[in-house]
Amino acid sequence: MTPAAPRAERTEVLVVGGGPVGVFLGALLAHAGVDVIVWERRTAEPAGSRAIGIHPPSLDAFAAIDAAAPVLAEAALVHRGVARSRGRTLGTLSFDRASDTHPYVATLDQHRTERILRERLAAAAPEALRTGVTLTALERSQDHVDAAGTGPDGEPVAVRASFVVGADGARSTVRDLLGIGTTGREYPDRYVMGDFADPEPGSARSAALVDVGPDGVVESFPLPDGRRRYVALVGRGPAADDEVDAVALAQTIRDRTGAPVDADSCSMLSGFRVRRRAAVRVGVGRVVLIGDAAHEISPIGGQGMNLGWLDAADLAPLLTEGVRTGSAGPWPAYARRRQAAARRAARQAEANMALGGRAVGPTQLGREVLLRTLLRLPSADALARLYAMRWA
Structure with missing residues (x-):
């Protein structure tokens, strides 16, 4: 029955x-x-x-259910981003004018x-x-x-x-x-990300750091409890068997940025590919x-x-x-x-991925000049609002 x-x-x-x-x-x-x-x-x-990452419009939306305050009580607050390449600082992006309510990006x-x-x-x-x-x-x-x-x-x-x-x-x-x-496409770029004890000195500990050197981008963001998230471009096409490895990622970060990352402090490790899909x-x-x-x-x-x-x-x-x-x-x-x-x-x-790809010679030099220019002009405030998703 x-x-x-x-x-x-x-x-x-x-x-x-x-x-x-x-x-x-x-x-x-x-x-x-x-x-x-x-x-x-x-x-x-x-x-x-x-x-x-929790952007200002999301924090505004969280206020409707009284969630913004408890999130901010635990989160790290990123007030600026710093672009670097080949050991030099290209410029700084401030979020101070990106939002009237939350002039920062929170990480938790x-x-x-x-x-x-x-x-x-x-x-x-x-x-x-x-x-x-x-x-x-x-x-x-x-x-x-x-x-x-x-x-x-x-x-x-x-x-x-x-x-x-x-x-x-x-x-x-x-x-x-x-x-x-759905419609969309797959991208060949491969990334590895990991959370480590933050090795950055002084004021850099409260900043998002983006290194766009010739071997590909390394992004990093402060996290609560003295940690930092690193994301590194590691290649294109099929992944290597040992690519998602804390020691290998720490070495990549040291080689490209000089940051003395301790592989033994890794608390999260993941590899990912990129795709774009829409229903x-x-x-x-x-x-x-x-x-x-x-x-x-x-x-x-x-x-x-x-x-x-x-x-x-x-x-x-x-x-x-x-x-x-x-x-x-x-x-x-x-x-x-x-x-x-x-x-x-x-x-x-997609623009972020393009700026963070591998580059040599004139292409690398042109990328550095472009970033220096964008971060020095009044357009930097508009760029900060863009990255803070004030348009959303």
Whole structure:
């Protein structure tokens, strides 16, 4: 005898994906009085430093759920960036005029940011986050969406929602169930990143450092607790077997920048390739995509997670209005805004990668002259606003 299907729980918004973007959207909705459930496939608590940059527009958005202050209480604050090459300083970029509210970029381990966002969601809706739940099916109707999944012990679960949001990442199940394709491209660049005890002297400890020497870029950013994140271009095409190695990365950093990085202090190590992807459609009926489910960009520049948070900040009032009025949501206008923001961020990330590629002779000299000029002209303030995502 076939077991009966579970009776569907009812909610106003179901968010699929309980990472930093999905939990933030859930918290925004809950604080606005919307009944929300967040399904998250993973059962483990968030761990690892992963994405670290939190830009001023995201901090402004966090204030709506009282998350900005606890984030800033733990974060390191980056007030300036310094460009270097071949042992020389090319120029300095100040964030002092990049934002009226937050004239800096904050850095914090992703798991610590996620913990704060989860706490804000729990404060407004203690039972909203459901971990260990995997989405398996969606059925759309004119005035609701039925979602089916499996729970932590493999038991069937079901929710009937006025709206469903796919915040489930680059390999989005929501997007696949909707039959939405993606466009984009893969890049050949390979990077390795790692967190180490900060070896930088004096005032450099509070600065983002970008070395664009002939062998390729090395970026670094201060982290809380006396640590520093380093990201280095290591090649193009297929990766070497021993490329993601703390000793090798520390040696690369020493060779290119002179920083005496201690390989034994490494607390995180990861290699990654770069790709750019965008969903062909952002919304279908009462289902909408946000974050990496809608657009994936290069991690170079640290904009991807922030784009997702700003998607959530844009979408939350639309969902709140839709719940209250019964409307299906103005997805075309939302899609145009957010896809335009993603395209702009992707172009900026591509420019960053181009500036940080390997170069020799006149090409390297031209790059250094360009950076010196940009960082000395009044355009430097506009460049700071660009990197701080004030356009987003």
